[in-house]
Amino acid sequence: MRAMRAWLLRLRGTFAGAGADRDLAAQLESHLQLHIDDNVRAGMSPEAARRQAILALGGVEPTKERYRDRRGLPALDALWRDVRYAVRVLAKRPLLLAATTLSIAIGTGINVSVYSVLQRVLFDPLITGDAPERLVWVTPGISYLNFQDMRTARLPIALATMTMTTATWRTAQGTATISAHVVSDNFFDVVRVRPAIGRTFHEGDANAAVLSHGFWQQRFGADPTIIDRPIEINGAEYTIAGVLPEGFRSQAVISPGVYLPTGGRVAGALDNRRAAYFDLVGRLAEGATRGQATAALRVAAEQLESRYPAENSGFARRLTVVPGHALSVFDAVLPAGVAIGAAGLVYAMAGLVLIIACANVAGLLVARADERAREIAVRIALGATRARLAQQLVAESAVIAALGCACGGAFWIWCAALVREAPAVVAAGVNVVPASLPLLYCAGLAVLVTMACGAAPAWTAGAVTPATVIQAGRSGRAFGRLSLQRALVAGQVAISFLLLTAAALLVLVFVRSRSAESSIDVAHTVAVQVRLPRSRGGDFFWLREAVERVAGVDGVSCDQSVTPPVTFTTLLHRSGVSDDAGYATATARVGPRYFAVLGVPIERGREFTDSDFRSKSVTVPMVVNQAFARRYLGGADPLGRQFLLRGDDESGRSAHVAAIVGVVRDTSVSALNHDRVPAVYTPALTTFLVVRVKGPAAAAIGDLERAIATRDAGAAVSARTMGDRLAAARVPTRAGALLMLTLGALAIVVAMTGLYGVVSYTANRRTFEIGVRLALGATRPAILRLIVGDGLRLVGLGCLAGAVLALLFTQAAAAVLSTAGGAADPLAFAGVLGIVLSAGLAATLWPARRASSVDPVIALRHE
Amino acid sequence: MADKADVWQGTLALMVLKTLDTLGPLHGYGIARRIEQTSAHHLSVNYGTLYPALLKLEQEGYVASEWGLSENNRKAKFYRLTRAGRKQLEKEARDWERTTAILARFLASREQPS
Numbered sequence: 001m002r003a004m005r006a007w008l009l010r011l012r013g014t015f016a017g018a019g020a021d022r023d024l025a026a027q028l029e030s031h032l033q034l035h036i037d038d039n040v041r042a043g044m045s046p047e048a049a050r051r052q053a054i055l056a057l058g059g060v061e062p063t064k065e066r067y068r069d070r071r072g073l074p075a076l077d078a079l080w081r082d083v084r085y086a087v088r089v090l091a092k093r094p095l096l097l098a099a100t101t102l103s104i105a106i107g108t109g110i111n112v113s114v115y116s117v118l119q120r121v122l123f124d125p126l127i128t129g130d131a132p133e134r135l136v137w138v139t140p141g142i143s144y145l146n147f148q149d150m151r152t153a154r155l156p157i158a159l160a161t162m163t164m165t166t167a168t169w170r171t172a173q174g175t176a177t178i179s180a181h182v183v184s185d186n187f188f189d190v191v192r193v194r195p196a197i198g199r200t201f202h203e204g205d206a207n208a209a210v211l212s213h214g215f216w217q218q219r220f221g222a223d224p225t226i227i228d229r230p231i232e233i234n235g236a237e238y239t240i241a242g243v244l245p246e247g248f249r250s251q252a253v254i255s256p257g258v259y260l261p262t263g264g265r266v267a268g269a270l271d272n273r274r275a276a277y278f279d280l281v282g283r284l285a286e287g288a289t290r291g292q293a294t295a296a297l298r299v300a301a302e303q304l305e306s307r308y309p310a311e312n313s314g315f316a317r318r319l320t321v322v323p324g325h326a327l328s329v330f331d332a333v334l335p336a337g338v339a340i341g342a343a344g345l346v347y348a349m350a351g352l353v354l355i356i357a358c359a360n361v362a363g364l365l366v367a368r369a370d371e372r373a374r375e376i377a378v379r380i381a382l383g384a385t386r387a388r389l390a391q392q393l394v395a396e397s398a399v400i401a402a403l404g405c406a407c408g409g410a411f412w413i414w415c416a417a418l419v420r421e422a423p424a425v426v427a428a429g430v431n432v433v434p435a436s437l438p439l440l441y442c443a444g445l446a447v448l449v450t451m452a453c454g455a456a457p458a459w460t461a462g463a464v465t466p467a468t469v470i471q472a473g474r475s476g477r478a479f480g481r482l483s484l485q486r487a488l489v490a491g492q493v494a495i496s497f498l499l500l501t502a503a504a505l506l507v508l509v510f511v512r513s514r515s516a517e518s519s520i521d522v523a524h525t526v527a528v529q530v531r532l533p534r535s536r537g538g539d540f541f542w543l544r545e546a547v548e549r550v551a552g553v554d555g556v557s558c559d560q561s562v563t564p565p566v567t568f569t570t571l572l573h574r575s576g577v578s579d580d581a582g583y584a585t586a587t588a589r590v591g592p593r594y595f596a597v598l599g600v601p602i603e604r605g606r607e608f609t610d611s612d613f614r615s616k617s618v619t620v621p622m623v624v625n626q627a628f629a630r631r632y633l634g635g636a637d638p639l640g641r642q643f644l645l646r647g648d649d650e651s652g653r654s655a656h657v658a659a660i661v662g663v664v665r666d667t668s669v670s671a672l673n674h675d676r677v678p679a680v681y682t683p684a685l686t687t688f689l690v691v692r693v694k695g696p697a698a699a700a701i702g703d704l705e706r707a708i709a710t711r712d713a714g715a716a717v718s719a720r721t722m723g724d725r726l727a728a729a730r731v732p733t734r735a736g737a738l739l740m741l742t743l744g745a746l747a748i749v750v751a752m753t754g755l756y757g758v759v760s761y762t763a764n765r766r767t768f769e770i771g772v773r774l775a776l777g778a779t780r781p782a783i784l785r786l787i788v789g790d791g792l793r794l795v796g797l798g799c800l801a802g803a804v805l806a807l808l809f810t811q812a813a814a815a816v817l818s819t820a821g822g823a824a825d826p827l828a829f830a831g832v833l834g835i836v837l838s839a840g841l842a843a844t845l846w847p848a849r850r851a852s853s854v855d856p857v858i859a860l861r862h863e
Numbered sequence: 864m865a866d867k868a869d870v871w872q873g874t875l876a877l878m879v880l881k882t883l884d885t886l887g888p889l890h891g892y893g894i895a896r897r898i899e900q901t902s903a904h905h906l907s908v909n910y911g912t913l914y915p916a917l918l919k920l921e922q923e924g925y926v927a928s929e930w931g932l933s934e935n936n937r938k939a940k941f942y943r944l945t946r947a948g949r950k951q952l953e954k955e956a957r958d959w960e961r962t963t964a965i966l967a968r969f970l971a972s973r974e975q976p977s
Contacts, residue, residue: 002947006922023940027891027914030939034892037935063911070915070922 013071024067032057078388082395090399096368097400099757100361103750104404104453107357108445109411110743114350116412116438130192131283136290136321138280138297144262145273146304146312147184147280153300156288157321160190161278162250167258168531168716170232177529177718178215178257180233181250185261190283191250198227198242206263208241209233215257216243233258234531235716273311282321294321346739349499353747354445356492358452360754361400363488365457367761369393370485376461390458397454405446409439456484486794489758492751493798494805497836499747501806503740504828510737519665521599524554525722526697528689528704532715540591540685541610546711547691550703555692557598558591558685583632583643586677589684595623595664597692598722605639605662608683620645620682622658625666628678638663645682658682690722697721748836751798752843759791760847770851771859783852791844792837799836803829875908875916877959880952883926883944890939891917917942925951 013020032053039049057063068077090097136157142150147161162183169178188200188210200210209231211220220226231238238260250256262270284293301316369376376389528547532539544556592608595601603626612621622643629638642659664681693700701719708717763770770783806829882897883889889897894917895908920926925948933939944952 002923005924006919009922024914026938027940028910030890030933030937031892031910033937034890034933034935034939037937038896057910059911063914066911066915067918070918 007073010071010073011076013073020071021064021068024064028057028060028063079391079395082392083399085392086396086399090396093368096364097403099753100364100400100453101404101407103357103360103753104401104449105407105411106746106750107354108405108408108442108449109415110350110408110746111354111445112408112412112438112442113415114347115441116416118347133323134284135191136282136284136293136323138282139320139322140318141276142278142280143273143276143311144270144278146276146315147278149304150297150300151184153303155293155296155300156285157282157293157296158186158190158285160184160187160281161262162187162281163278164256167233167260168235168529168718169257170235170716181256181259182262183250183259185263187259187281190281192283193244193248195242196245197224198240200242200244201259201261204263205241205261207236207238208261209238210241210259211243212256212258213244213246213248219257231258233260233716235712273308290321290323294319297321345502349502349740349743352495352499353743353750354449355452356495356747356750356754357404358449359488359492360750360757361397361404361449361453362456363485363492363754364757365393365397365400365453366460366485366488367757368396369457369461370761370765377465380465386461389461390454393457393461394450394454397457398450401446401449401453405442405449408445409442412438412442456488460484485758489751489754490794490798490801492754493795493836493840494801496744496747496751497799497802497832498805498809499740500744500832500835501802501828502809503737503744504832505810506737506740508828510734519600519667520722520726521692522697522721522723522726524693524695524697525598526691526693526700526704526719527722527725528691528708528717528719530687530689530708530715530717532687532712539687540689543687543689543708543711546707547689547704550700550707552694552700552703553691554694555593555597557594557596557690558688559594559690560589560684560686560688583628583678585628586679588679588681589686590681591683591685591690594681594690597690598667599692600667601665603663603665605660607662607664608681612683613685618657620656620658621661622683623662623664623681624660625664625679625681627666628680629663631678643680697723748839752839755791755794755840756843756847758794759787759844760850762790763787763847763851766851767854767859770854771856774854774856775860780852784848787848787851788841788844791848792840795837795840795844799833802836803833806832874959875912876920877952877955879913879916879920879942880925880944880948880955883942884949884952888931888941888943890933890941892939893933894942920948924948 035053035056036046036049039052040046044052138159142161144161147159151159160183162181165180165182166177167180169176183201185201185203185205188195193200195210196213198210201208211226216222216226226240227242229240231240244259250259282293284290298316298319301312301319305312305315379389380386530543540558547553547556590608592610592613595607605623607623608621619642622645624638633641638660639662640659642657645656645658666679691700691704698721701721704719705717708715766787773783774780878898878901879894882894882901886893886897891910891913895910895913898908899906917926917928921928921942925945926942927945928940928942930938931941
């Protein structure tokens with residue numbers, strides 16, 4: 001207790017300023033005076049009295065020193081002094097300070113940004129509500145019919161369900177596609193969330209809609225009178241019942257605009273027991289444990305399994321209950337390694353930029369320590385311990401790290417504000433909230449950076465011995481050949497090379513995906529999404545009839561709402577061959593005359609016609625692309641080959657045989673790999689029309705929308721040109737390529753700062769040597785070559801290491817990110833090599849020129 | 864002066880506390896003189912240790928200090944014992960007596976070789 005109190009007082013005393021010093025000085029002065037008075041009283045002359053008193057008092061300075069040590073905490077005091085000294089030293093070298101701070105700021109800024117997004121996407125709880133510790137998720141998904149059966153069972157857990165969908169919202173100005181959550185009417189009661197205004201769903205609600213807070217603010221200007229107003233979604237009229245509170249989340253990244261009740265029948269597949277598209281949320285009853293809930297749910301699931309064996313096989317076995325507040329997208333929504341792999345790669349890249357920045361700062365500080373070898377040697381000679389010296393050097397890196405991370409953090413806050421205001425983000429309803437956690441993370445980074453940057457100079461300083469430095473004199477090499485600093489620069493070049501290669505590969509993918517799409521005639525095709533208020537059977541043919549009557553229309557087909565060429569990857573099996581491993585392929589479901597409408601040439605056989613959709617034949621026709629035929633069938637004739645198609649949840653069809661009837665030209669390109677992706681097309685009829693027009697695509701949109709509106713006044717229509725639709729589908733690739741390019745560019749800038757630093761520093765140190773060379777008759781170009789060659793050797797070493805890393809990276813990336821193996825791309829490698837070498841040349845040329853232009857007389861007199 | 868012993872480490876605090884207990888509030892110089900006088904000038908107080916020791920006692924809350932005027936009108940910082948200081952003095956005095964008693968017995972037994 002007393003020791004604690006004393007410690008706290010000492011802690012405060014550490015930062016006591018001149019006042020405390022004055023107090024002690026006054027005490028000692030009064031002590032002296034009292035002693036003199038006594039001596040005079042004892043009969044001494046004033047001079048003798050004073051002399052004797054001063055002798056008795058002893059050294060004033062040692063006393064003050066000991067008093068100060070007791071007043072504060074000496075270790076902390078020394079640290080504080082070191083920091084102040086570091087600030088003073090760095091302030092004298094503004095260029096060094098700027099270069100290092102900027103490097104660290106770039107590194108941390110990127111890291112914090114990536115971290116904050118990843119935290120948002122991967123680690124934030126999916127759902128918020130009252131008493132979240134009793135909320136659970138039941139995985140995997142469940143079909144709506146199963147949910148209804150389970151809900152009526154007596155369980156120690158209250159169940160609700162939800163699913164995500166997109167919906168068309170019609171306003172007076174036009175239509176917009178918004179994200180919606182379709183939830184069971186008890187969803188908000190189970191989650192326990194009270195609305196900001198209005199109410200949530202009542203039992204059996206079918207025509208009520210609840211708005212998310214963000215949607216209400218952005219689209220309705222936070223109008224409090226919104227309750228009970230009508231809102232038209234997917235062609236049906238709903239009444240706005242309430243608005244949810246701010247910050248409520250039912251899914252991590254995309255906050256939906258509206259919540260609709262399952263009674264409104266917006267979601268598909270409500271009557272299909274196989275369609276396990278619904279997420280199951282539960283609240284444990286009072287006193288019930290997760291284990292009890294799991295057991296009870298399994299029993300209920302087993303009953304459903306025995307009642308519907310075909311649809312529910314393995315249902316009970318797979319069923320697990322996980323805590324709701326702990327679950328994030330990371331655990332639930334993305335079982336495939338794809339998103340995690342991609343996120344991990346981006347994170348790794350951002351981490352590499354920070355590593356480069358640290359290496360850079362460490363390199364510059366090592367150079368500084370070398371410059372200060374004399375100062376350090378003198379300090380050691382005067383008795384400074386190596387630990388004290390190391391502490392002082394680490395203090396310098398701490399100052400740089402703190403400054404850099406502060407700048408990085410500020411940069412991130414600024415970016416987050418910008419992103420939050422961006423129209424695209426507002427429209428998508430993505431939550432971007434500056435949170436305290438990323439800033440904490442930033443502070444953690446600062447500590448790491450301090451250690452990473454400070455370790456190298458502290459280590460080199462530890463190797464200094466006064467004797468060698470003093471013998472070596474100014475031109476001497478106290479640190480050997482600066483091998484550590486040179487290694488650091490080579491490492492930076494290697495990592496930049498890796499980052500640039502990754503960026504180049506993505507850019508190439510992007511460029512090539514555009515060229516592959518060129519086989520689609522985008523200039524003359526329009527995509528029209530239609531949602532009918534109710535199905536009348538044969539919707540496609542009924543809509544086609546109306547659209548074909550529009551002037552200038554040259555053909556109508558349909559596909560799924562996603563981009564036509566790339567959809568889900570599945571495994572196909574050869575019909576009748578039991579042991580084959582299966583063929584990974586993209587699949588898409590398309591309508592009659594689809595390729596003719598898109599303008600994609602048929603290479604062999606035929607495509608789907610109307611009769612394919614009317615016949616009841618057991619064998620389904622299918623069309624494959626050239627990549628499929630080439631990769632899986634070799635040179636053999638693809639027509640007539642039979643494959644086994646898996647059972648299809650949506651149409652309720654069980655596994656069936658499909659035979660190839662045609663081969664089309666490739667249009668599909670993997671989003672992350674420039675390889676042509678094998679694709680299989682099967683016939684399906686939807687109301688997502690693809691229309692070929694004679695004139696320009698954009699001009700036809702109005703006519704098409706009007707034609708469908710006259711056909712069914714309740715239909716929700718959103719039409720856009722195929723070009724727009726493809727561009728939207730390319731956004732992730734484009735964003736990825738841009739991000740990588742930015743990272744790569746920043747990395748190379750930071751690395752070149754480091755290279756410039758080390759070359760100019762070495763050149764500076766060799767001034768004397770250069771003077772001798774010049775005096776002995778070396779020409780200036782020869783000196784230039786000498787210095788540039790020295791720098792380029794480092795770059796070359798770095799490139800070599802970088803190329804090895806990049807090769808490993810492309811292997812790893814191919815394994816994680818794409819269906820087909822991506823090999824190293826020689827074009828990308830050559831381009832990156834060119835960029836790195838020319839950047840290296842630029843960074844070395846300037847210091848080399850300066851070095852070769854020294855006057856030998858001055859250089860030699862220097863010593 | 865050379866034959867004078869410095870005050871042992873650890874005993875200075877006890878002497879300071881006892882001095883303040885006996886004489887009441889006193890300045891640093893007064894404490895030093897008192898210790899020297901009590902020891903019949905066998906001890907000399909090193910001022911380099913006295914002031915840090917006073918500061919330590921103050922940080923631990925055994926003494927408190929304030930500026931005042933000495934008997935001959937000099938400004939001086941006066942230290943006084945706190946209640947915690949008085950308790951500490953009693954405790955340390957007891958401990959010290961026990962230690963010296965034990966040591967004395969040790970030394971006494973050496974005087975009688977068997």
